[in-house]
Amino acid sequence: MFRRGVAQATSSEGLRRPAAVARRVSLIVTRGLVKEFGPVRALGPLDLDMEPAAWGLVGPNGAGKTTLILSLLGLARPTAGSVRVLGLDPTAVALDVRSRVGFVPEGDAYVPGYTGVGFVAFCGAVQGMRRADALGRAHEVLDYVGLGEARYRKVSEYSTGMRQRAKLAAALVHDPELLILDEPTNGLDPAGRKEMLALLRELAHEHRIPLLYASHVLPDVQEVCDRILILDAGRARFQGPTETLLAAAERSYDVSLRGDAERVAALLRAKGVEVSAPEPGRLRVVLPASGAERLVLEAVAEADATLRRFVRVSHDLEEGFAEALA
Numbered sequence: 001m002f003r004r005g006v007a008q009a010t011s012s013e014g015l016r017r018p019a020a021v022a023r024r025v026s027l028i029v030t031r032g033l034v035k036e037f038g039p040v041r042a043l044g045p046l047d048l049d050m051e052p053a054a055w056g057l058v059g060p061n062g063a064g065k066t067t068l069i070l071s072l073l074g075l076a077r078p079t080a081g082s083v084r085v086l087g088l089d090p091t092a093v094a095l096d097v098r099s100r101v102g103f104v105p106e107g108d109a110y111v112p113g114y115t116g117v118g119f120v121a122f123c124g125a126v127q128g129m130r131r132a133d134a135l136g137r138a139h140e141v142l143d144y145v146g147l148g149e150a151r152y153r154k155v156s157e158y159s160t161g162m163r164q165r166a167k168l169a170a171a172l173v174h175d176p177e178l179l180i181l182d183e184p185t186n187g188l189d190p191a192g193r194k195e196m197l198a199l200l201r202e203l204a205h206e207h208r209i210p211l212l213y214a215s216h217v218l219p220d221v222q223e224v225c226d227r228i229l230i231l232d233a234g235r236a237r238f239q240g241p242t243e244t245l246l247a248a249a250e251r252s253y254d255v256s257l258r259g260d261a262e263r264v265a266a267l268l269r270a271k272g273v274e275v276s277a278p279e280p281g282r283l284r285v286v287l288p289a290s291g292a293e294r295l296v297l298e299a300v301a302e303a304d305a306t307l308r309r310f311v312r313v314s315h316d317l318e319e320g321f322a323e324a325l326a
Contacts, residue, residue, distance in 0.1 A: 026049065026050065026051060026052075026084065026087065027050045027051055027052045027053070027055075027085075027086065027178060027210050027212075028048055028050040028072065028083075028084070028085055028212070029048060029049055029050070029083070029084045030046050030047060030048040030081060030082065030083045030084070031047055031081055031082045032044070032045045032046075032047065032080060032081035032082070033045065033046040033047075033048075033071065033078055033080075033081035033082065033083050034046070034078060034079045034080040034081050035064075035067050035071060035076055035078055035079050035234075036079040041234055042064050042067040042234055043064040043067045043068060043071065043234040044064075044079075044080070044081060044234050044235070045080075045081060045235070046064075046068070046081070046234065046235060046236055047236070048229070048236060048239060049239075050212075050227070050229065050239065051227075052208075052210040053210060053225075053226055053227045054200075054204035054205065054210070054211050054213065054224055054225045054226050054227065055210075055211065055212045055213065055225055055227045055228070055229055056213050056214075056215065056221035056222075056224070056225035056227070056228045056229065056242070057069075057212055057213065057214040057215075057229050057231070058214070058215065058216070058218060058221055058228065058229070058230055058231075059230055059231035059232055059237075060232060062233075063231040063232050063233065063234070064231045064233070064234040064235075065214050065231055066182070066214075067234070068231065069180060069182060069212075069214065071083055071090070072085050072090060072097075072101075072180065072212075073090060073094070073097065073098060073101065073103060073180070074090030074091060074093075074094025074095075074097055074098065075094075077091050078091065085097050085101065085178070086100055086101075086177055086178060088100075098127075099127055099128055099174070100176060100177045100178065101176050101177070101178045101179075101180060102170075102171030102172055102174070102176030102178070102179045102180070103171055103179075103180045103181075103182075104164075104167045104168055104171045104179070104180070104181040104182065104184050105167070105182050106182040106183040106186055108163060109167055109170075110155040110156070110163065110166065110167075111155075112156060113154065113156070114154065114155055115151065115152050115153060115154055115155065116142055116147055116150055116151045116152070116153060116154075116155055116158070116166055116169075117135070117138045117139060117142060117151040117152065118138075119155050119166060119170065120137075120138035120141060120142060120166065120169045120170050120173050121134045121135045121137075121138035121173075122134075123170035123171075123173055123174075124137055124138060124170075124173040124174055127173070127174040128174075129173070129174055134173065137173045137174070137175075138151075138169070138173055139151065141169040141172045141173050142166075142169050144169070144172070145165040145166075145168050145169045145172075145199060146165060146195065147162060147165055147166060147169065150162060159192075160187045160188060160192070161188050161189065161191075161192030161195070161196070164184060164185075164186075164187070164188060164192070164196060165195075165196070165199075167184075168181075168184065168196075168199065172203075176209070177209075177210070178209075178210050178211065178212070179203065179209055179210070179211040179212070180211070180212045180214075181200070181211060181212070181213045181214065181215075182214045183214065183215055183216070183217075184196055184200065184213070184215075185197065185215070185217060185220055193220070197220055197223050197224060200213065200224045201223065201224050204224060204225070204226075205226075211224075211225075212229075213225055222242065225242060226241065226242055226243075227239075227240065227241055227242060228240065228241075228242050228245055230245075251286055251287040251288075251289070251292075252284065252285070252286050252287075252312065252313045253284070253285050253286075253287065253293075253296070253310060253311060253312050253313065254282065254283075254284060254309060254310075254311050254313055255282065255283040255284070255285055255296060255307070255309065255310050256281060256282050256283075256307075256308040256309035256310075257281055257282070257283070257300065257305045257306065257307060257308060258281070258305065258306040258308055259300075259303060259304065259305025259306055260303050260304075260305055261277065261280065261281050261282070261283060261305070262277075263303040263305070264283065264299050264300055264303045264305055265277060265283055267298075267299035267302055267303060268283075268285060268295065268296065268299045271295050271298075271299070272288050273285050273286065273287060273288060273292075273295055273296075274286035284313075293310075296310060
């Protein structure tokens with residue numbers, strides 16, 4: 001059962017934990033997944049093995065995040081390869097997949113003229129619930145997301161934050177085994193953003209509902225998710241625990257030099273150090289292990305260069321993201 005602690009939200013006794021089946025199978029698996037739109041390859045080849053967890057889906061614009069979501073929902077048929085969601089093939093049984101997944105799209109998605117409870121109940125009925133069951137569940141999930149007092153107002157009259165929570169309620173109404181969320185904090189003020197993140201964190205970590213959270217706001221992803229998938233140009237650059245990505249960021253340093261920076265970079269790469277050159281005379285290095293700072297000092301001395309600056313970069317998801325894309 002879900003219980004809310006966010007301000008202005010009431011507890012709901014009837015909401016159930018829907019993730020039992022999802023935790024017995026892989027969440028998302030792809031093998032050689034490719035999606036092309038004419039001559040443009042938007043995705044792949046992509047091999048994913050994502051266990052049930054709270055996953056953040058991040059990447060630069062055009063990385064393939066939206067195409068991946070469409071493929072998972074059976075709304076985009078792969079050009080090549082395979083995809084499985086909760087053990088099912090969305091290209092063959094798309095409706096079955098969608099009946100087990102809750103989706104929160106980025107943009108507005110409501111039926112004009114419907115009240116909050118009418119809209120959420122309608123979404124439940126579309127998922128195959130009996131009308132009476134859908135209506136009862138609509139009341140429960142609206143209480144859960146903090147819209148109990150606004151349930152009989154038209155969704156078109158809701159604020160941006162209220163509409164975002166109404167979409168979350170609609171995604172929860174049928175007890176999904178996986179939540180897919182596309183920019184759920186988009187357009188929210190600081191208070192609304194805080195409430196939405198609290199909801200998602202509670203769903204993921206207290207009620208153990210697996211989710212895939214696509215966002216450009218990396219601090220939000222870091223607050224909610226314990227796994228990260230980074231896409232770039234349609235390919236996976238990193239997939240795994242957030243702490244693994246942060247550990248790489250913790251070993252990242254900014255190095256400023258006077259002298260032959262290219263020579264220093266070559267010497268470091270020969271020692272197993274990851275090196276990028278964001279600008280002339282400056283290197284970004286990721287050391288292979290903690291305590292390996294001596295490798296930089298040795299390379300600088302061997303190249304007869306002068307070390308001007310050697311500092312650790314900040315330890316957060318944005319730095320880990322930058323390192324993964326370097």
